Amino acid sequence: MSPSNVITVQTLKTAIERLKTEFGELGGGALYGSIKSDLSASDTSIIEAYFAQDGAPTPKAGDVFIVTTIVDEKTYEQSAYGYNGTQWVAMTGNVDADKVIMREDLTLAGNYTQIGNWTKSQNGTLKKAVSGMSVAAILKDLMSKVLQPTITAQPSVTGFALSGAAALEAGTQIASPAYTAGSLNSGSYSYGPKSGTGVVASHWKVERITNKGTTAVTEVDTASLAAGNDANGGVPFIIGDSGEDNAVSSLKYRATATHGAGVQAEDNLGGASDPAVAIAAGTKTKDTSAYTPYRNYFYGATAAKPTLDSAYIRGLTKSNKAYAAGTITLNIPAGATRVVIACIASKTGVTKVINETALNADVTDTFTKKTVAVEGANGYTAKDYNVWVFEPAIPYENAAVLKVTLG
Numbered sequence: 420m421s422p423s424n425v426i427t428v429q430t431l432k433t434a435i436e437r438l439k440t441e442f443g444e445l446g447g448g449a450l451y452g453s454i455k456s457d458l459s460a461s462d463t464s465i466i467e468a469y470f471a472q473d474g475a476p477t478p479k480a481g482d483v484f485i486v487t488t489i490v491d492e493k494t495y496e497q498s499a500y501g502y503n504g505t506q507w508v509a510m511t512g513n514v515d516a517d518k519v520i521m522r523e524d525l526t527l528a529g530n531y532t533q534i535g536n537w538t539k540s541q542n543g544t545l546k547k548a549v550s551g552m553s554v555a556a557i558l559k560d561l562m563s564k565v566l567q568p569t570i571t572a573q574p575s576v577t578g579f580a581l582s583g584a585a586a587l588e589a590g591t592q593i594a595s596p597a598y599t600a601g602s603l604n605s606g607s608y609s610y611g612p613k614s615g616t617g618v619v620a621s622h623w624k625v626e627r628i629t630n631k632g633t634t635a636v637t638e639v640d641t642a643s644l645a646a647g648n649d650a651n652g653g654v655p656f657i658i659g660d661s662g663e664d665n666a667v668s669s670l671k672y673r674a675t676a677t678h679g680a681g682v683q684a685e686d687n688l689g690g691a692s693d694p695a696v697a698i699a700a701g702t703k704t705k706d707t708s709a710y711t712p713y714r715n716y717f718y719g720a721t722a723a724k725p726t727l728d729s730a731y732i733r734g735l736t737k738s739n740k741a742y743a744a745g746t747i748t749l750n751i752p753a754g755a756t757r758v759v760i761a762c763i764a765s766k767t768g769v770t771k772v773i774n775e776t777a778l779n780a781d782v783t784d785t786f787t788k789k790t791v792a793v794e795g796a797n798g799y800t801a802k803d804y805n806v807w808v809f810e811p812a813i814p815y816e817n818a819a820v821l822k823v824t825l826g
Contacts, residue, residue, distance in 0.1 A: 448481030480504035516555035535561040568609035568684040581707035589712035590799025592655040601644035608684035616681035629667040661800040671709035713741035720755035751819040764803040767826035775820040
């Protein structure tokens with residue numbers, strides 16, 4: 420060890436007095452210290468050089484020596500040693516990996532191409548410049564790879580639904596459609612931060628959307644949207660299919676949330692993303708399901724044979740759903756004098772009728788087809804229906820089961 424690498428007793432006098440003030444008279448002994456400026460030097464050599472100087476004291480049991488490693492004006496560590504009467508012993512049994520400094524570079528050699536993040540040719544060698552780095556820093560460079568984040572999910576409106584939204588019989592009236600509360604999901608990043616994206620809504624707008632246009636319902640400056648309804652000035656909505664001024668063929672609602680920007684995303688090691696990744700400020704929307712109209716089809720058997728009109732047909736069994744191809748079953752009671760199946764004229768209607776109680780006889784041809792204008796719910800505008808009618812010469816003596824196919 421050259422004298423240039425050792426701080427003299429005189430130079431350290433002031434520093435030692437300061438260390439005594441900070442650390443006290445540890446173990447009742449004296450406190451000494453020296454600066455190490457050469458990473459290749461051991462702490463033991465620094466201590467030995469210190470006490471080898473002219474006029475240096477003789478250590479005694481209980482003395483403490485602090486070695487401060489400073490290279491290129493960068494402080495790497497401070498290590499404390501206690502004198503047990505015969506030798507200097509490290510005062511801690513464990514040393515943090517970030518306090519253990521490599522004194523020379525590492526050479527990668529052998530029949531391999533990669534260790535962690537470090538790579539080389541199959542049988543080549545590669546010098547890694549790790550001198551002056553701590554073991555912790557080397558392990559991080561070897562084993563940890565920084566991965567930049569992405570926005571894995573944009574903010575979105577959750578909740579917010581139209582209560583009872585469904586297909587309804589044409590002519591059904593909705594007095595005051597009600598929508599449920601809504602909130603803003605803040606979105607997500609690949610890795611964090613754990614506290615989330617920080618995206619918060621500041622303004623909400625609710626709009627009514629029909630086949631006739633879009634109308635504002637309400638706007639509020641809040642982080643979430645409360646449940647509400649659309650009174651429409653006290654005028655009920657008619658769900659219809661005939662184009663009247665007071666009817667709509669589709670009724671739904673849209674919530675629009677305005678939100679601020681998110682915080683900067685973190686990489687996989689918890690650092691700030693580079694380049695910066697963050698959810699931008701903007702708006703997010705959600706539409707509810709809609710009220711839409713359909714026309715029932717009707718079927719049944721009656722003992723009487725009144726006028727075949729809208730009121731009579733609407734008194735039969737209702738489908739309670741839109742027309743669809745398939746089969747329906749008619750249970751005919753004894754004494755019935757008329758069997759009727761009525762379908763909206765725009766659909767195919769009856770293609771076959773089988774009498775299951777008469778050896779599955781095909782009785783399709785016994786029905787005659789007529790056209791009748793049938794109203795919707797609440798006397799709503801009538802539409803033409805094809806009506807298949809069978810009137811036996813004498814009433815049914817026994818109950819029967821008819822299987823009807825709708826095309």
